[in-house]
Amino acid sequence: RKYAKKEELYLSLMSLQYFANELAHGIRFALAPAKQGAEYIVEYFPDPKQNDRFLEYARLIFNQTEVISTLVDFMLSYAQVDLEDSIFSVSEVINGVLKGAHIIIFEKEEIKIDISIRDNIQLTGKRKFLEDVLSNLISNSRKALTNEKDKIISCESYVDGDKLTIIFSDNGHGVDYNIQDKMFEMFKTTTAEEGGAGLGLFIARSRMKALNGTIDLIPSVFAPKGASFRLIIPLKK
Numbered sequence: 001r002k003y004a005k006k007e008e009l010y011l012s013l014m015s016l017q018y019f020a021n022e023l024a025h026g027i028r029f030a031l032a033p034a035k036q037g038a039e040y041i042v043e044y045f046p047d048p049k050q051n052d053r054f055l056e057y058a059r060l061i062f063n064q065t066e067v068i069s070t071l072v073d074f075m076l077s078y079a080q081v082d083l084e085d086s087i088f089s090v091s092e093v094i095n096g097v098l099k100g101a102h103i104i105i106f107e108k109e110e111i112k113i114d115i116s117i118r119d120n121i122q123l124t125g126k127r128k129f130l131e132d133v134l135s136n137l138i139s140n141s142r143k144a145l146t147n148e149k150d151k152i153i154s155c156e157s158y159v160d161g162d163k164l165t166i167i168f169s170d171n172g173h174g175v176d177y178n179i180q181d182k183m184f185e186m187f188k189t190t191t192a193e194e195g196g197a198g199l200g201l202f203i204a205r206s207r208m209k210a211l212n213g214t215i216d217l218i219p220s221v222f223a224p225k226g227a228s229f230r231l232i233i234p235l236k237k
Contacts, residue, residue: 027068034064088127090164091120094155097134109142111151118158123233129207130233133215136200136207137168137229144172144227154221159235166231171222183217208233 037057044050098106098113106113123130138153145151148171156167175183184205201215208215213233220226 027072030064030067034061034068037061085124086127087122087124088130089120089122090130090157090166091117093127093130094134094157094166097131097138098153098155101135102138105142106153109145109151111142111145111153114152114154116154116156118156119164121159121164121235123164123235125211125233129211133204133207133231134168136204140200141168141170141172141227144170144174146172148172152222162235164233164235166233167218167221167228168231169221169226169228171220171226174220174225175217175227184215204229 037060040057041054045054094115094117098115105111134155141153145153150171152171154167154169156169158165184201205215208231211233213231215229215231218228218230220228222228
């Protein structure tokens with residue numbers, strides 16, 4: 001038990017080092033245009049002829065600080081998670097996120113929720129990581145469903161051999177084919193027109209890695225429209 005605990009600590013530190021490197025590059029990337037805008041304002045303010053440009057750069061700076069804030073919150077969330085794993089019910093997590101935390105939003109936006117849990121099992125791990133994955137997928141789905149009439153988000157969970165599979169889907173406008181290969185990278189957004197910053201799927205992938213699992217895009221259960229993501233978490237008896 002002592003060895004397993006020490007090994008888990010080492011793996012957590014390695015994971016944290018990897019994410020810290022990616023997040024540092026992400027923050028630097030987000031800071032560059034904000035710095036450029038600030039330098040322009042400092043150099044030319046208060047020239048009345050430049051008011052439109054000042055407003056443009058002010059909005060740019062605001063948007064970039066929002067991106068940086070999201071990245072920092074993601075990094076800080078690691079400090080809020082205990083290294084000790086806990087036992088949690090998959091059913092409780094899925095229902096808690098889709099029918100608990102977001103239920104008011106779903107009712108307001110008239111989104112129907114369809115949950116199917118074939119095998120109600122318990123996992124040992126970091127519950128918050130799975131909650132974060134589902135929350136970020138929900139955020140993307142809400143944007144993708146903005147212009148749809150009959151809005152549906154579905155979540156199916158079942159055990160397949162030695163792994164837990166969760167299929168998360170929506171019947172929105174789907175994923176642009178040109179971005180599918182890089183959609184889990186930082187700033188590669190599938191919902192740019194709806195205000196997406198390109199962090200949700202990056203965070204989802206990061207959390208799944210921390211759970212020793214994977215996430216990928218599969219053919220939509222609502223084909224020819226919509227998007228479906230498959231989450232796989234290995235099981236140990």
